[in-house]
Amino acid sequence: MSKMNLLQAVNSSLETAMQQDERVLCFGEDVGAFGGVFRATSGLQEKFGKSRCFNTPLTEQGIIGFALGLAAQKQVPVAEIQFADYIFPAFDQLVNEAAKYRYRSGNEFNVGSLTVRAPYGGGINGGLYHSQSPEAYFTHTPGLKVVIPRNPHQAKGLLLASIADDNPVLFFEPKKLYRASTGEVPDEHYLLPLGKAEVVREGTDITLVAWGAQVQVIEAAADLAAEKGISCEVIDLRTLLPWDKATLVASLKKTGRLIINHEAPKTSGFGAELAASLQEACFLHLESPILRVTGWDTPFPLALEKEYFPNALRTLDAIQSSMDF
Amino acid sequence: MSKMNLLQAVNSSLETAMQQDERVLCFGEDVGAFGGVFRATSGLQEKFGKSRCFNTPLTEQGIIGFALGLAAQKQVPVAEIQFADYIFPAFDQLVNEAAKYRYRSGNEFNVGSLTVRAPYGGGINGGLYHSQSPEAYFTHTPGLKVVIPRNPHQAKGLLLASIADDNPVLFFEPKKLYRASTGEVPDEHYLLPLGKAEVVREGTDITLVAWGAQVQVIEAAADLAAEKGISCEVIDLRTLLPWDKATLVASLKKTGRLIINHEAPKTSGFGAELAASLQEACFLHLESPILRVTGWDTPFPLALEKEYFPNALRTLDAIQSSMDF
Amino acid sequence: MSDQRSLFHQQVYQPDFLDPKASAIPTFSLLQQKGELYPTAKAPDLSKEKALKIHDTFLFIRALDERMLASQRQGRISFYMTEIGEEAADICSAAALKPEDTIFAQYREQGALAYRGFSVDQFMNQIFANELDLGKGRQMPVHYGSKALNYVTISSPLATQIPQATGYAYGLKQDKKDQVVICYFGEGAASEGDFHAGLNMAAVLKAPVIFFCRNNGYAISTPAHEQFAGDGIASRGTGYGIKTLRVDGNDALAVYEATRLARKIALEEHQPILIEAMTYRLGAHSSSDDPSGYRSKAEESKWQEQDPVARFRNWLIKQGWWSQEEDEASLAKHRKQVAEAMKKAEKLPKPALDTLFSDVYDELPWHLEEQLEEAKAHILRNPTAYPATAGRLVK
Amino acid sequence: MSDQRSLFHQQVYQPDFLDPKASAIPTFSLLQQKGELYPTAKAPDLSKEKALKIHDTFLFIRALDERMLASQRQGRISFYMTEIGEEAADICSAAALKPEDTIFAQYREQGALAYRGFSVDQFMNQIFANELDLGKGRQMPVHYGSKALNYVTISSPLATQIPQATGYAYGLKQDKKDQVVICYFGEGAASEGDFHAGLNMAAVLKAPVIFFCRNNGYAISTPAHEQFAGDGIASRGTGYGIKTLRVDGNDALAVYEATRLARKIALEEHQPILIEAMTYRLGAHSSSDDPSGYRSKAEESKWQEQDPVARFRNWLIKQGWWSQEEDEASLAKHRKQVAEAMKKAEKLPKPALDTLFSDVYDELPWHLEEQLEEAKAHILRNPTAYPATAGRLVK
Ligand SMILES: Cc1ncc(C[n+]2csc(CCOP(=O)(O)OP(=O)(O)O)c2C)c(N)n1
């Protein structure tokens, strides 16, 4: 066990994976000697050599295409996209290629060993292009998995599980939390399950669900609600595709109320899928409409980031209006 | 008025637009002398010259990037993506650039004159890569509009409206209907409103909503339901972003039941947004859960296309189970 | 790390813009149409056995393409693409490689696959998307693939295979394998961003991959001069720092020799190679296309006279290795085999319902389990609407 | 339409692979560091007035960059990027154009904007994202733009502006305007697929655009030799059929002359031009970066000796147009103006709440109307949580 921040946990996860399996390769823009602009791959080139941890030319479509070739050849690529905002040039390689590789070939070939890491989300004064949360786009793509950790312990365990998983996984790292706080993280290899949500806090009146950095927002909202005597069940989804419906249904059947929180814009965000599925699954148990507290339907702003942000106060508003319904 | 199929209506729309405004330019792969692989731009190069209707090199990211430059310079580009399946290399230019051009510049620059046309959807034995319905991806992108016609009359009126609209519009054409049937289409210029759904058939028991080629599927389902004495209200959404919530809410308040049908995979399809919004807006009016009849969460298949397809029979199943709830 | 650019470049004091029109890249050629070598040309070291195997593949592909195009016209299959006129490019390049080398194809390289040993039945099963198709009936005709033959399954999105080929080759180098990758693509696909990414990354990361461009003059209806303004695709190679050769793509011997050498350099020097094969798509783009809308018969017949198969046959006959009679008999044999295989494949059922859901992931997640059950139940309730799958479902 | 490729290329019978190492593209240079022309070099036709305006812009940018970097260190702004070492590249290329010509920049070309007349207040308003910012406070510092000055607003995603510049230039040609577009980008951005698309399309569609690459040795930490293996970016130009020139990017006169000629050719011959300016990023990539992690001080000082501003000043002084004293006074004046403007801009309030929702579309659709109302109501209920906007909302 060591105290690590989320960034160190990612670094430790990569090091552990590279130690265990010499086919694990880490690459991307500035990932090599420099160790990445956030330093997530710091020290890996030194330890494992330039052929296993290296800079690529500046081309996201190339990075992912290259990674798919490696995966098809049975290496274990862990590609970094410097910011999730820059994953879109690789959208075709991810959505048309990675997601469909196994299916279209009848399993003659697959790229299951692929993992793509990308820092995502706001909170660092990044404006339109260093703040986006693009996870929902990928959840509409059968064949991909989408995983998002909320703290250092999860970051290492879920990243190792993503690398081990035999499907292409997008692993979005909440960059605002990179250095925000530390937690105990095992030094050795361990796995956390993909596709399983975590009930972070049990409650009886209303369920709050989020992922990544927003989990602390709903926890804060739950604290505020507790002051008003409202007992919130707090759930961290952890994997968005495929997501853990059973855990959500169980919670919702208990509480009858649900607030979904995400930072991405509301329209067609992943909250829409959760609400659509759960109103169907829990129709007779719902005491009030499922509400979404999200970023507004605008690009991510700069000066008015605070006004954009789906924070604990706005979540509390939603909790209140759900309870008052 | 002339009898036209959907393809001819698109062609007539482009011709009318180019006639009216010499800044309207049509281009894309094989769009020039050949008139496009579906012949949507047939005759336009002959009529308006090579500088206004032309082939581009084979690069979707280039086509859209180029179109954005034209739009910023105040030409009126109508770019064709040969198949909607091939729009993904242009995803960055659409989602990071087109959608955010006006916002990020404080309206110093905008690309509102852009229209992107792309044939979409299954039903032509196209398999994974000539069948996709990618509209939902774009609905998660503030700044874009998404428009889909269901018949020749709409195709011309909505396409002319998309070209006239001062926002970047993605116009998806249901290619399965290109030559399926004909209808009366005015020869002159006319506009149909963007952002407005159309109530195709009034009913009292349950609302069915779809867009593009799937509207005929829900109409067929409504016919089957009528035989069982169920009265369906049939709505064509026509514009997905921004969508016409008022019309849907009014219908749902009347019927209390809703079936959404789309061809794209279920998870995070646009049906999710509709269901999420409408369960919130109409909570107390709902008699049963909102149901989605959609493509399965798989890539688009070939041999088993029939088994994948969200057809009238499956829609009828959903109607029945909604009525029986 | 750190800057390795020279501070002191060669300097000039006149602003002379490099003029791309100033020079043209020549074409490596060996064989004339009548089957004779060019005066100073030297034939590659090609055994009689290999030469005949190449020619046999030529004839098989002619028989296959001819029959399948006819079947499409008859409505027995929905779609087809021929490679007529370009057989020397893919087949002779594949012949110059080892079977362990991996092939990333675009879609018009069935010849390379046939050379590797894909059986006529395997071709038919894919084309008819039946239950024996290695691809499980999921893709349109001609989207072949075979792990056993190191031929990566084709996907329709153009040029996506180019950076993938680079990654695959890098992986081979990591494994210290004496193997290369060959990556085929058209001059049209070379306009995609993925081309740029794939070639640049291969050069920087020193991946042993042979980029093989079939410059056949057209991308569907778009002629090459509306695709690029430079000297073909070869003129881009040196810009990436990649050794490059332009070759007569209708010249079986030149293509073979060029690829053989490319393989050697790629392996020995750990680097990519670019080959541009100049050829012509004699047929339509696909069965959905009609080239009379964008080119003349006269143009086509000019190229018909450059037929690569005839050229190589002429050489084989001159070598004393082959005769006109053997040629006719062999073609007839292939035609018969194709026809028989087709009849067989046509009768086989489509893949079963569960193949609609399998292989999306390594295992079925809960939501696909649910959807499979829902689909099954629905089909069992409405068996007549789903003739292909209903009969095979157990209640 | 139809095939315009020649059937009978020049043939060779030896498979000689083109070797990219065989030749190197020279660098067009005029001015030596001490301010003297190279022996046979000829000074461009540059008026004293224009020369002094260029130099004034140099000094302004030095003052701006220096102050803003310091402000970032003090925590007064969150982010900044300097262009120290590269001023000659963007400023002298901009000086060679007409004000009506449109500029597509990457992000390290504030000099070109300053030369166009963007005021120090306008710079500050953008950097401080206050309510007077033309961009309405929506983007990070240095993402400038001005319709009035034909400087298209910068966006962070790299290379996206390249095909856009091509389209814009095509539009100018359609309008029969005697105008060109200049498009700046780094040697790193040139690895993106959009670079390939933009240059190829410009060549084929004959768009009057000058592609101006600042090859400054690094893309963040990645040195040029890990970015490409060819002879820089210039070596790609001819592959696209684009006239190309490599120029010493620290040589104000050579950059000016190269761009002036490029503009002329682009307009007269309706075609794109590629210029590669060899230079060096003397500062960090951005205020978030620390170059000591990837390069040596020794390397930096080697390039410091090539300072483009000093070189041009030496020439101006030799011309008798400028003196050391004037230089110091001018720099001091700029420093003062920057400091004053900063103090003003810092005090201005942030943009009002409605700018969060405006300009997503031309008009607010119903859902953004609703969201604006919801945001307003929420802020009015919790004013202390939103100090920037609450006070200005009317209940
Ligand atoms: C990304 C993408 N865009 C468009 C298409 C449609 N398309 C299929 S083949 C083709 C032309 C390809 O031409 P080329 O690369 O020269 O190959 P050839 O057909 O000549 O062998 C086009 C535009 C596609 N398959 N993928």
Ligand SMILES: Cc1ncc(C[n+]2csc(CCOP(=O)(O)OP(=O)(O)O)c2C)c(N)n1
């Ligand atoms: C599409 C995209 N990918 C990655 C980044 C992150 N990024 C910002 S600047 C930069 C390096 C650019 O280098 P270069 O083009 O050489 O310009 P320079 O900074 O040297 O002026 C990177 C990787 C980005 N902004 N956009």
Ligand SMILES: [Mg+2]
């Ligand atoms: Mg071609």
Ligand SMILES: [Mg+2]
């Ligand atoms: Mg650089």
